[in-house]
Amino acid sequence: DGGITQSPKYLFRKEGQNVTLSCEQNLNHDAMYWYRQDPGQGLRLIYYSQIVNDFQKGDIAEGYSVSREKKESFPLTVTSAQKNPTAFYLCASRVRGVPDTQYFGPGTRLTVL
């Protein structure tokens, strides 16, 4: 089955610790994205990558880092510099062509204690 997987579904960390969220896709999509969702808010773009070994900051990149060493994988690290890391994190990928639609993974709920 083709799709986007995010693991784990729920993640707990102590304040001050870095944590890495996994995102894998086997859809052969070139572009991948990380969003954050907070209660009552829309999705806000953290980072995106259009091709391997290239990525760009989104609207709220401070306190986050990413890598794109393989087409299938786009991990997100939430660093201790992120002031409000507790949120629901969503990974998406996009197929090139028409329509230019992003498809989302199931999300990871990160709670920092």
Add this chain to the structure above:
Amino acid sequence: DQQVKQNSPSLSVQEGRISILNCDYTNSMFDYFLWYKKYPAEGPTFLISISSIKDKNEDGRFTVFLNKSAKHLSLHIVPSQPGDSAVYFCAASNRYSGAGSYQLTFGKGTKLSVIP
């Protein structure tokens, strides 16, 4: 500054009736619009989209209307079913921004409740 606005945080509709979800945008460079449906603790699922060269797009029970002059789009669900109860996000992009990023800008969502 919110470029995509969904001014109704919630909407309740009787089963079988029409649900109309609204979305306004301010950036005149947006030329592609999408609606996503999201259940709690799950990722959004793509519903329907529309290009700015059209004013209507249908897919089964879902129809999206675009009024470019008013910078307004709406999603119609007919007939509404209890399984449609979810949060609906409107999103917009500018395909030809030059950066080629095809970033989506999302509204804050409208929670639809379909009452049996």
